[in-house]
Amino acid sequence: QVQLVESGGGLVQAGGSLRLSCVASGSFFTISAMGWYRQAPGNQRELVAVITNDGSANYADSLKGRFTILRDNAKNTVDLQMTSLKPEDTAVYYCYADATVYTGDDYLNNNYWGQGTQITVSS
Secondary structure: OEEEEEEOOEEEEOOOOEEEEEEEEEOOOEEEEEEEEEEOOOOOOEEEEEEEOOOOEEEOHHHEOOEEEEEEOOOOEEEEEEOOOOHHHOEEEEEEEEEEEEOOOOEEEEEEEOOOEEEEEEO
16 A cells, blocks of 8 residues: 655765655555665665654664665655765665555554665776
8 A cells, every 4th residue: 555666776986975765655544664775686685774753763883974864754755865875885775664554444554665776886
């Protein structure tokens, strides 16, 4: 019932910047949190940043100071500002949402994922 669509991925030179955007749509009652994860080939999916409705953000320790997450609750969007990009940031980045949906007789809190967008940082 929740669709997440990412945009803003692509190729960037090391030291450059990119901004990712994600829009949530569909049938849901609330979205408690939105954020970004990433996965490089051969690695597990890892947290980049998550932000809750009250604006509290959690970042991967290694990314603090370089990445910034912003959310617009009214528009159900979340952005990720990436600066000082490094080759090791190369990965598929996935938008994430924690949303409450109604299944017909129950309210359920589920995690939803976008299709992912490729970020490639060249050295």
